[in-house]
Amino acid sequence: MNKIALITGITGQDGSYLAEFLLKKNYKIYGIVRRNSTVFNYKNIDHIKNELNLRYGDLTESSSLFSVISEIINDNKELSVFEIYNLGAQSHVKISFEIPEYTTNVDATGTLKLLDCIKNLSENIRNKIRFYQASTSEMYGAVLEVPQKETTPFNPQSPYACAKVYSHFLVKNYREGYNLFACSGILFNHESQRRGDNFVTKKVINYVKSIKNKDSLEIDNNIKPLKMGNINSKRDWGHAKDYINGMWLMLQQDNPDDYVLAMGQTTTVRDFINISFLKIGIKLKWEGEGVDEKGYDEKTNTVLVEINKKYFRPCEVELLIGDSSKARNKLGWKPEYDTLDKLIDDMLDY
Ligand code: NAP
Ligand code: G4F
Numbered sequence: 001m002n003k004i005a006l007i008t009g010i011t012g013q014d015g016s017y018l019a020e021f022l023l024k025k026n027y028k029i030y031g032i033v034r035r036n037s038t039v040f041n042y043k044n045i046d047h048i049k050n051e052l053n054l055r056y057g058d059l060t061e062s063s064s065l066f067s068v069i070s071e072i073i074n075d076n077k078e079l080s081v082f083e084i085y086n087l088g089a090q091s092h093v094k095i096s097f098e099i100p101e102y103t104t105n106v107d108a109t110g111t112l113k114l115l116d117c118i119k120n121l122s123e124n125i126r127n128k129i130r131f132y133q134a135s136t137s138e139m140y141g142a143v144l145e146v147p148q149k150e151t152t153p154f155n156p157q158s159p160y161a162c163a164k165v166y167s168h169f170l171v172k173n174y175r176e177g178y179n180l181f182a183c184s185g186i187l188f189n190h191e192s193q194r195r196g197d198n199f200v201t202k203k204v205i206n207y208v209k210s211i212k213n214k215d216s217l218e219i220d221n222n223i224k225p226l227k228m229g230n231i232n233s234k235r236d237w238g239h240a241k242d243y244i245n246g247m248w249l250m251l252q253q254d255n256p257d258d259y260v261l262a263m264g265q266t267t268t269v270r271d272f273i274n275i276s277f278l279k280i281g282i283k284l285k286w287e288g289e290g291v292d293e294k295g296y297d298e299k300t301n302t303v304l305v306e307i308n309k310k311y312f313r314p315c316e317v318e319l320l321i322g323d324s325s326k327a328r329n330k331l332g333w334k335p336e337y338d339t340l341d342k343l344i345d346d347m348l349d350y
Contacts, residue, residue, distance in 0.1 A: 006072060014134070100159035203226075
């Protein structure tokens with residue numbers, strides 16, 4: 001069987017794990033990469049780069065998408081399975097407030113370009129294609145139901161989430177209107193050592209690792225506190241490796257459908273910070289309120305965490321907690337990193 005996969009966002013956290021996973025299943029993998037002015041942005045895929053077929057492209061440019069899909073079809077006449085994973089995105093919620101138009105062009109209109117390209121293929125080829133869309137729990141926004149599941153109404157709170165809602169409904173529309181095998185995975189936050197440095201978990205872990213080897217915080221005057229935004233919001237965090245497995249399972253079913261992937265446990269950012277510091281033997285005590293709140297090392301009284309309002313968002317998503325019963329029952333999806341503790345240990349690289 002000639003199995004082909006095309007991954008947009010292959011250089012990102014999920015795309016790189018998915019590529020590793022599919023290589024082990026003997027897929028021939030194509031990936032779309034963006035040109036970068038200084039370096040090859042291949043850190044996450046460097047170790048497998050020679051086994052991949054990488055092509056320059058961008059979700060904002062239809063011709064590049066058409067060109068790579070045409071090449072795949074022409075060069076793989078015997079293809080029997082062609083899976084397209086649309087993971088490419090401007091994926092940072094806070095940054096989407098600063099570049100809303102670009103975020104929409106990539107995260108919303110980009111999906112339209114890709115789906116339309118597939119829609120216009122011959123029926124024979126189209127019937128071999130299975131499409132995965134990276135939908136997100138951010139679409140629930142100011143949540144209208146607890147926990148959130150596939151039927152929970154969306155109430156997006158950022159340009160990023162609005163763009164993802166557009167793509168989510170477009171996938172449903174193309175599935176129903178053109179009979180495409182197209183699924184959306186509504187994934188709750190998932191993290192790993194490959195998480196971008198400016199997402200909250202990785203930012204905290206990087207800081208904790210940076211002070212891990214200090215002999216004494218008391219005599220180290222060079223310690224600059226970690227600057228955080230809203231530490232009271234709650235997230236349902238899992239491990240990226242478990243979530244990419246779920247994406248693949250969605251495309252192996254007889255019929256296309258949408259599924260929530262989540263751990264079903266929610267934790268405040270504050271507790272994520274507390275637990276991460278405890279891992280290196282530091283117990284934090286919190287004093288003050290609002291932007292004046294600080295986290296101190298209980299032993300030495302050194303200030304280790306401060307609040308900086310520059311990290312606040314115009315609208316915040318206060319609470320996310322998912323119900324993934326449908327994926328667990330129908331797909332048999334079962335995460336291996338089943339506690340936050342295991343996720344943090346892995347991110348700390350013990
Ligand atoms: P990520 O690490 O930020 O990776 C994003 C990928 O998209 C990168 O490969 C990036 O390429 C690529 N990209 C950005 N702009 C693009 C453009 N204009 N054209 C083509 N590719 C572009 O994100 P992730 O955490 O792996 O997430 C993967 C997908 O799942 C994203 O769509 C995200 O929105 C969604 N999602 C993530 C989570 C989560 O918790 N991680 C939860 C739900 C949904 P460069 O390397 O060149 O920047
Ligand atoms: O790590 P975050 O930036 O992730 P966020 O906004 O939940 O979005 C991530 O998960 C979504 C799934 O729900 C994805 F769709 C999306 O692509 C992305 O992967 O922030 C998490 C929470 C927020 O409430 C934020 O306000 O942490 C809070 N936070 C507090 N201080 C901070 C910081 N977030 C960041 N990035 N940096 C801080 O200093």
